[in-house]
Amino acid sequence: MSATTAGNSVPKLMVGELLISRGLLTQAQLDEALVLQKKWGTRIGDIVLAKGWIKPLDFYSALAFYYQKPFVDMLKEPPDVILHEKDDLAAYNMHQFMPWRITDDDNPKVIIATSNPNEQAMDLARQRFGDNVDFVITSKFDILWQLQHHHDEYFTHNAIRKLAEQMPEHSASVVITKPQLIFVATVITLVLIVATVWPMATFVGMNLAIAGLLLMTTLARLTLTWVGSDRHIDIKVTDHEVKLLKDEDLPVYTVLMPMYKEEAILPFLAKAMRELDYPLSKLDIKLVLEQDDEGTVNAAKALGLEAFFEIIRVPTSFPKTKPKACNYALNFARGKFITIYDGEDRPEPDQLKKVIIAFSGMAENVACVQARLNYFNSTENWLTRMFTLEYSLWFDFFLPGLEALKIPIPLGGTSNHFKAELLLQFDGWDPYNVAEDADLGVRFTQCGYRVGIVNSTTYEEACNHVPTWIRQRSRWIKGYMQAYLVHMRAPIELYRSIGSVGFWGFQFFFLGAFFSYLVAPFLYGTFVIWILGGAELLDPLFPPLVLLISLFNLTLGNGSLVYMLMVGAFKRQNYMLIPYALTVPYYWLLMSIAAYKALSQLIFNPFYWEKTTHGISTHLETPAAGDQPAAAH
């Protein structure tokens, strides 16, 4: 503080007292803020802004008075962009300043506009512009806005092309490579030739291959369920450990919340974020909105959210995907850790703390911690029940099992918590992959990093409408296909990097997943023929070994999948959902429809993002008036 204020007369008054004297804060609020300051270890200004007790404009004006510096509204007096260095943009964001203007008097001086007068900002300015540097006060929102406004092209380019340029082998911008195409064409040609010469033997061979792959997929899932059911794997962070954590030691945590046309969900989102058990002044929440989505942008503004919410407006560009939006927002993240929540998410309040404890207890190469996902509207209708059953198995058994066996983990769409530094090193998410989270999990493993699972749950809104569900699922499956194609470009390299268990686990978990959905209609058809026409009709296609494997898949295989779903619900104590597991064959049919839609899109429209509509559940509660920020009152 001394360096930044050297040569300036600073009033002896404390900031809090100043705010009271200006009538911006009550004594009671100041007392509470002082208590929180001691507890959270942050500045009074951050606390009162985070609490929404004071409007940012008033606060920064008072701050300017405090430092005896002018307050600059950069919307009216924009910065001179020529002073901005591309390499320093991240620092501008991190330290909340930017070079504003040069005075045009005899002794030209570079003026820094800052919302947070601090050592690092001034040092950086001096390194760039010499010692003759001074500062003015501005709002942090002005800095954010000016950065976006003047450098959106740069940020957009980074968001879209950085991965493709720096690590092209990991980018899905090319759907299928030439060698892959040649391989697929060769296989198809060979199959056709063989089928012409030995048609029955070819069909039997294909039947055996399909049955074998399904068998291995089922066995892999059974293994994961068994491994994932170990309670010693299951619990990582206890409530006691959370209690022992001191708020003052907690770092700034960035939460990215990408949304598109979801204005209805905003109040719920704000409520969920306020309920997080984390110092509000250490939250850096970014509402990542598309520039053309004026409805949501205006709704967010109208809510008058506290200062720890920031709106990031993503310029319209191609591909219009969530990972691109997140990559864009990543440029403005200030936290040591970064997570993503969807608009309708309701994370368990202590999730961020649990993640920090989990990270501290895990190996250094753990790049990401995935929280479990489940649904708050599970009992809304059949579809939401099935979705909940599926998620319970996925997040409570499969992912912990994958983690324990060191198989690449396909991250869930939300509630994955990253070390910010590492995420930036990895150039964020692949904007061309529509299941960017799953892809990133594999990329981490391939590069020697690991993903952990934490025993905290985020409750989401399950799709309650079949067409919406199919849209969402087709996107996920398409993303899995993309990720599989990307990481199988160099299979030997993949094998070397993740080992045999990881490699085969990847095959059965990724390939097995979408492959089984694609072949399911044929299997259903075979079953119907068997029921209607009798076994003799299918005899030539099912020699003893194929028959044995196929019947195993039909009965014990499918049965064990049903059982796994039941166990998932059982663990979650969703007992009423257990009987619904028996109806899963109908759910698999929907999966097949989604899989074929995904395949078609992969060929004809690979980067198209099928948007999921949120906020349509009847189980959403309207936030009470008390849930609104104080400033909005």
Added chain:
Amino acid sequence: MRKSSQEEAIGLFSTQSIIIFMLSFGLLLVCALWPVYNGYVSDAALLRMERVMSVLASPVLRIEDFRLLYPHFSVVLLLPFGYMPEIIKSVAPYIVSSFFGAVLLALWNVHLQAKHYPLFDRMVLVLLVAVHPFFLWGVTSGMQGGLSLMMFYGVYLGSVRVIKEADARAFIMLAAAFGAYFFVDERAFFIYFAFLPLLPLIAPPSMLRSSPASLYLIVSMPLLLSVLAWVVYLTFVLSEGAIHFMNAPGEPFRGAWHLMAEVDWLRDYGGTFFQPLIVSLIVAVIAYPVVGWLIWRSRRHAKLARDIEALPLHLSVAVAMATTTYFLAHPADMLYLMAGGVMAAIVLIPREDKLHRRELFLAFLLSAVGGLFCLFWKPTVDMQRWTQAWQGEKLGEYFPGDVELGKWLDANRAPTLIDEHAAYRAIVARGDAYELVLSSTKEFKRALQSDLLTVEQVVVRDPLYNHRDRTGYGNEVFSERLPDSITWHFSDLYRDGMRGYRLVYDDAHWRVYRRTDDAKVDSLDMFPEASLAK
């Protein structure tokens, strides 16, 4: 001293475990082969070996050749023995069962070692468990009980995990054990159903209050799936129908149903529930007083005591159920599994001090005496023969008529139509099933669908042969002949023969007809186009 014992390697493949396994295996093998040496033959063992021979004789290894009518796993384990010398092949079921019995004892030793029981005490305990007459009957008499005991040990450990942890894995373990049990032992049904009423004793009360149905569903689903898979598979491969394995007389899943008339236990208690339940509880208490001692020792560990109390009750309910359905020939056929529960209980209660260990040894000795007494009470024919052979008495030939037929078939090898359900003893006496046309083959089914046989030889049993009396459910006992499937189709074949066939063997209740040279010409005449083509 303690330090050195702690440093001992603990694991199933440690040197100590391997030595204990070898010693146990040797002991059990001697106990198994001594009665065999004296002429004892287990019918169950013969039945399994016949299956192995049939499978090996098939040109393609087909799962349906196992005939599917009994738990498969025990037969699969016997397959490698089909390639071994006759002397080993003939005792394979006893070897396999003893092997698993020894594995179980070695595994138990590992678990005791982890509880810091001294080596001497462990060896004494292993010996005391192994010499219990019920254990020996289950493991060494040809019932293939060694594997079943291992499964029951797993079920019991799983149920204790439900008490202690009540996590998802505990329930999966328990449920999976039941699911797998179905493929190992036909008693699995009874063990499972008897377990269901006891589940509330071990499951967490909160879970029961929330949703008892889901609790039962979770525990039952794998077994239901196993049965479903079985039925679907049978539908596919068996012309007799999917539930043939449940209603075919003489098949293992029907247990002793067809032996009703000669089994004292079934004559006295068959078709009833509460009487055999009470009697079985008394037998359990006499044969395993060690259970009482364990309950007393675990009285300060309420949950564990509850589980140990449930043990005799569980198996006695299973005995009662199996008696109600005329399945069980003697309580020992089920209660020998108590050994698995007792072993698990000893592992789970706190380690006994030296004084109490002596009491434990004494309780085991008393159990052995009680078990011996129970084995002599209402024994089955097999039990009588087994105990006689144990005492060194040389037994007479087992079904000599069947054995003679088998020897004759061995000496006169030719493609032969034979119903292995009726002639399994003869097939085992023959030594293999090569060139035999068995009921699971398409050739056999085709032969029975036509009016004229073309096979070289055909074996048929006297339709008046009163194999054994059978009974229906209820109290009425009636006698019924059990003709083989060839007689079912060619009812006069045994008495009158068939045109084109001559009688070449007639001994005891078996006859063999062989095709004459004239018949070969006749059969060609029936298909003039085919003969012209040739």
